Amino acid sequence: MFYTSAFKGWFFLSCKFERIIYSKPLSVVASAFDDFFQHCLGNERQVQIRVHLDELMQPEEIAALVKHVPSLLKYADHRTMKPNGDSEVNTEQMHYLFSQLLRALSVSGHPMALFFDDIQWADAASLDLLLALTKSSRESDLLAESSSKIKKPKVLFIGSYRKNEVEDNPQLVKMMSELNGTKSVEATTIALGGFDSNTLNKIVSKSLCLPLRRTRPLSETILLKTDGIIIHIIELIGRLTIEKILCHSLIKGWEWDSEVIESCPISDSVAELFSFKLKTLSKDALEALQVCSIIGTQIDKRIIGFLQDYDGDHYVDMNAALKDASDLGLIETAGSPTVYKFKFAHDIISQAVFDSIPKDKQSQLLQKLVAALIKNATAANDIDLVIFLVADLINRIKRCYVNNTNDRVLYATMNSKAGKKALMIPDFYSAVRYSESAISFLDDGYWKTHRKLMLSIYQTSVAALYSSSGSDQVVLNEWINVVLNHASSLDEEFETRFVWIKLLSVSSMQTAINECHNLLERLGEPLDSSDISPSFAAAEIVRVKNSFVKKVARDITTIPQMTEGSKLKAMKVLSHLSLFYHFQRSLKNIITVTRMVEMSLNHGCCDESPFAITAFSAVTACTLRDIDSGCNLARMALILLKSQAKVNRMLPGVLATAYAFSLVWQEPLQLTLHRYIKSTIDQIVRGARLGFAYGDIEFALANAKLYITRILYCGTKKINVLLDEIEVLAHKSAQHGRIRDVQYYFSPIYNSLRKLKGLKEELLPPLDTFLSNDELLDLTMAALTESNQLDLEITLQLMLEITTAVVFRDMEKARRIASLVRERVNRERIGFIHIIIDCFTSITGCYHARHNEGLDTHMIEARGIRDNLEKLICHSRWNFENKYLLIKAECHYTDGEFDKAAESYEASITAAKQHKFVHEEALGCELAGYFYKEQGNEIKAQQLFKRAKSAYVEWGANAKTLPGIEL
Numbered sequence: 001m002f003y004t005s006a007f008k009g010w011f012f013l014s015c016k017f018e019r020i021i022y023s024k025p026l027s028v029v030a031s032a033f034d035d036f037f038q039h040c041l042g043n044e045r046q047v048q049i050r051v052h053l054d055e056l057m058q059p060e061e062i063a064a065l066v067k068h069v070p071s072l073l074k075y076a077d078h079r080t081m082k083p084n085g086d087s088e089v090n091t092e093q094m095h096y097l098f099s100q101l102l103r104a105l106s107v108s109g110h111p112m113a114l115f116f117d118d119i120q121w122a123d124a125a126s127l128d129l130l131l132a133l134t135k136s137s138r139e140s141d142l143l144a145e146s147s148s149k150i151k152k153p154k155v156l157f158i159g160s161y162r163k164n165e166v167e168d169n170p171q172l173v174k175m176m177s178e179l180n181g182t183k184s185v186e187a188t189t190i191a192l193g194g195f196d197s198n199t200l201n202k203i204v205s206k207s208l209c210l211p212l213r214r215t216r217p218l219s220e221t222i223l224l225k226t227d228g229i230i231i232h233i234i235e236l237i238g239r240l241t242i243e244k245i246l247c248h249s250l251i252k253g254w255e256w257d258s259e260v261i262e263s264c265p266i267s268d269s270v271a272e273l274f275s276f277k278l279k280t281l282s283k284d285a286l287e288a289l290q291v292c293s294i295i296g297t298q299i300d301k302r303i304i305g306f307l308q309d310y311d312g313d314h315y316v317d318m319n320a321a322l323k324d325a326s327d328l329g330l331i332e333t334a335g336s337p338t339v340y341k342f343k344f345a346h347d348i349i350s351q352a353v354f355d356s357i358p359k360d361k362q363s364q365l366l367q368k369l370v371a372a373l374i375k376n377a378t379a380a381n382d383i384d385l386v387i388f389l390v391a392d393l394i395n396r397i398k399r400c401y402v403n404n405t406n407d408r409v410l411y412a413t414m415n416s417k418a419g420k421k422a423l424m425i426p427d428f429y430s431a432v433r434y435s436e437s438a439i440s441f442l443d444d445g446y447w448k449t450h451r452k453l454m455l456s457i458y459q460t461s462v463a464a465l466y467s468s469s470g471s472d473q474v475v476l477n478e479w480i481n482v483v484l485n486h487a488s489s490l491d492e493e494f495e496t497r498f499v500w501i502k503l504l505s506v507s508s509m510q511t512a513i514n515e516c517h518n519l520l521e522r523l524g525e526p527l528d529s530s531d532i533s534p535s536f537a538a539a540e541i542v543r544v545k546n547s548f549v550k551k552v553a554r555d556i557t558t559i560p561q562m563t564e565g566s567k568l569k570a571m572k573v574l575s576h577l578s579l580f581y582h583f584q585r586s587l588k589n590i591i592t593v594t595r596m597v598e599m600s601l602n603h604g605c606c607d608e609s610p611f612a613i614t615a616f617s618a619v620t621a622c623t624l625r626d627i628d629s630g631c632n633l634a635r636m637a638l639i640l641l642k643s644q645a646k647v648n649r650m651l652p653g654v655l656a657t658a659y660a661f662s663l664v665w666q667e668p669l670q671l672t673l674h675r676y677i678k679s680t681i682d683q684i685v686r687g688a689r690l691g692f693a694y695g696d697i698e699f700a701l702a703n704a705k706l707y708i709t710r711i712l713y714c715g716t717k718k719i720n721v722l723l724d725e726i727e728v729l730a731h732k733s734a735q736h737g738r739i740r741d742v743q744y745y746f747s748p749i750y751n752s753l754r755k756l757k758g759l760k761e762e763l764l765p766p767l768d769t770f771l772s773n774d775e776l777l778d779l780t781m782a783a784l785t786e787s788n789q790l791d792l793e794i795t796l797q798l799m800l801e802i803t804t805a806v807v808f809r810d811m812e813k814a815r816r817i818a819s820l821v822r823e824r825v826n827r828e829r830i831g832f833i834h835i836i837i838d839c840f841t842s843i844t845g846c847y848h849a850r851h852n853e854g855l856d857t858h859m860i861e862a863r864g865i866r867d868n869l870e871k872l873i874c875h876s877r878w879n880f881e882n883k884y885l886l887i888k889a890e891c892h893y894t895d896g897e898f899d900k901a902a903e904s905y906e907a908s909i910t911a912a913k914q915h916k917f918v919h920e921e922a923l924g925c926e927l928a929g930y931f932y933k934e935q936g937n938e939i940k941a942q943q944l945f946k947r948a949k950s951a952y953v954e955w956g957a958n959a960k961t962l963p964g965i966e967l
């Protein structure tokens with residue numbers, strides 16, 4: 001049942017789950033959205049939604065949704081619509097698409113209510129989607145694109161379920177537990193029971209037109225028999241009137257015999273309430289109803305056609321038999337002439353009919369139904385239509401009844417097909433469940449006789465488990481080993497081995513790297529793993545850059561597509577190998593990236609080519625320090641990516657690399673300038689969202705981490721908002737087993753921000769053990785190895801420590817941190833984080849130089865940083881001008897050039913304000929205040945301290961104190 005309506009400004013969307021097996025796990029929710037778009041929207045709202053869809057979603061994303069919500073097609077721009085042939089979708093991708101669709105429905109003044117009835121019968125994919133939608137409605141203001149004008153949706157989610165049936169659906173139990181344990185979701189439980197004695201008596205009294213005192217005994221007897229449940233009350237009263245236990249006469253009115261009613265043999269069994277109706281049915285009608293009850297609470301007429309000859313020679317005219325049941329009110333007809341359905345009048349009736357089947361006959365009946373469905377659906381070329389129904393019926397058959405080898409193979413094959421279809425929807429929970437069922441029919445002996453079937457089942461299992469958050473890693477590793485031990489070729493094992501390598505990288509990066517090299521060797525694309533020198537790396541970058549410019553003189557999209565299978569696989573391995581080497585801060589990353597670029601130039605482009613060129617742009621900009629060439633390469637990669645089939649799937653890696661290492665040197669951190677780029681922040685957000693949506697967890701988290709640090713650098717969001725976002729991203733990281741990122745990356749930022757806000761450091765869930773930032777820094781320093789695997793974390797933590805030390809004027813600590821920076825920070829490749837560190841290092845150096853502590857050493861370093869910032873201004877005045885002017889002012893101040901210092905301080909503050917670096921505006925005002933205070937100009941100093949305090953508060957750094965300024 002689907003309906004939509006509007007009432008007092010609210011828009012309602014509603015759907016009801018049934019006790020049936022759905023051909024598509026998301027069909028109920030998708031149909032509700034489809035009905036909403038088809039019927040209830042006026043022209044003005046249609047225009048608004050079309051505008052929202054254009055802003056929030058790409059044409060290929062809308063095309064993917066149209067498969068589930070056909071009526072959405074009329075809201076799409078047909079000129080830009082592309083058929084979505086990419087079937088390799090991910091659960092989080094589907095969640096992302098539906099959450100964006102929900103955002104598109106958001107219109108100011110029109111809150112939405114989504115009602116999901118009988119969710120105890122919802123399939124796992126629908127429950128996962130409901131949970132994701134519930135969270136996304138709250139989190140839509142987190143990781144929000146700064147340029148988006150669409151407000152977060154105002155949504156009320158309502159779900160109803162029967163408490164006594166919750167335990168039968170473990171996914172529902174899990175969903176409810178997660179909702180109740182999520183701080184970002186306000187969940188309220190309202191228990192609705194049966195009528196109490198007084199309420200029931202009022203109803204009976206009004207219905208029979210008798211005084212309350214007269215109907216009290218009857219009401220109490222009915223309550224005792226039915227527990228006040230309305231459907232039970234209706235059926236019981238109906239039975240009492242049919243059997244003339246409750247009757248009406250013109251003379252005496254309503255009469256009943258309480259003793260007879262009390263003695264009616266009605267127990268707690270639902271079946272007994274309806275048994276008297278079932279006894280009046282013919283044998284064929286009862287058998288037809290029993291077949292329907294096995295399928296569920298409703299059954300498609302086409303399915304009925306497949307089951308007509310389920311009992312061999314005993315032919316049952318199912319349609320005629322069901323008409324007899326319909327005359328008694330046991331079933332109803334529903335649907336359109338093209339999609340005609342029989343539906344039980346109530347699911348309790350369906351249960352009563354099912355209970356009438358002898359338990360020792362149920363498995364035999366299931367086997368007959370399965371055989372009929374497979375035979376007739378296959379003949380009609382419709383087996384894909386009923387595959388989930390077939391698999392679920394198979395899995396209800398007791399294994400002791402399946403002794404025939406052919407039956408076991410057939411049942412395993414049907415489950416295997418269902419698992420693959422569930423994987424494509426995607427519904428990973430069901431895909432794993434079907435795979436496990438398939439395995440249960442086949443023991444290890446079947447590897448000899450049905451190796452391809454066994455291999456296919458385990459491959460599906462591996463793909464489904466890996467793509468699921470919170471999956472059982474022990475089982476996943478076990479199934480990976482099964483595939484690898486039985487695969488007879490590299491083609492058969494490649495995808496599973498690739499999953500294994502990605503899993504290895506979480507626990508042992510070096511082992512994962514070694515396995516990548518082994519796989520490249522087997523693919524005929526060996527890569528030298530020996531160490532290289534910085535000079536050799538630089539020479540390789542120059543060589544490949546010149547080759548690239550020569551071959552791609554004008555249009556990069558003219559490069560042909562790569563077709564050779566082994567090279568396509570090698571590019572996939574190399575892309576992850578480059579990521580692993582990046583995490584190790586190894587120069588071998590350069591050799592990996594240059595190999596990918598050369599393969600793309602010589603053998604054609606593939607999905608990984610845009611990432612390869614972007615990664616090459618990064619080493620060109622950060623290692624070779626050729627910023628202009630690096631940025632041009634990054635833009636060419638973005639152009640190439642737009643011409644590839646799997647744009648959104650590859651975007652997370654390209655965006656994370658381009659905006660972390662290349663375009664950051666030229667593109668403004670906050671605003672839109674480039675015609676293709678919305679803004680650097682928006683593109684990073686998009687990379688994170690798409691990464692999670694498409695299951696590209698490595699680059700999803702890379703974008704997420706980049707986003708947090710980038711917001712920290714530019715100060716565009718208040719600290720309290722950033723704290724909320726870190727909590728969300730920490731939870732997402734933990735869901736995918738990335739606790740290390742939570743501990744070493746998100747936690748130190750989180751607690752640094754808490755200190756700035758005036759809060760104590762605390763444990764960031766889902767970590768188990770609290771470590772202060774000082775303790776974490778000591779731990780990270782101690783764990784640093786020759787492989788530099790924690791180099792990025794050390795750099796981040798030192799940046800945070802020197803920043804907070806300078807902000808809180810703990811200049812002695814700032815000097816110690818600056819010393820650690822010189823010892824520990826790797827500068828073979830320069831990044832934006834190094835610019836931030838350099839700024840605070842030079843401020844620290846100038847402060848101590850003014851206090852006659854190592855004057856020459858500190859000033860040489862500060863002047864070098866100042867000169868480097870001046871060079872960077874030619875690439876981006878927006879990002880670097882205020883920083884350069886502030887360090888210039890500090891140097892003038894230290895050198896005793898006070899007029900120049902005053903001029904530079906004022907210019908720095910103005911530039912920071914214009915370029916919206918509110919925290920750097922605060923710092924500039926503060927440092928200028930100390931400058932004027934030392935010059936004896938107290939009035940000017942206090943004015944600047946007030947401006948500094950105002951800017952710090954605007955940023956959210958409430959703990960910051962300044963001379964003469966009250967908190």
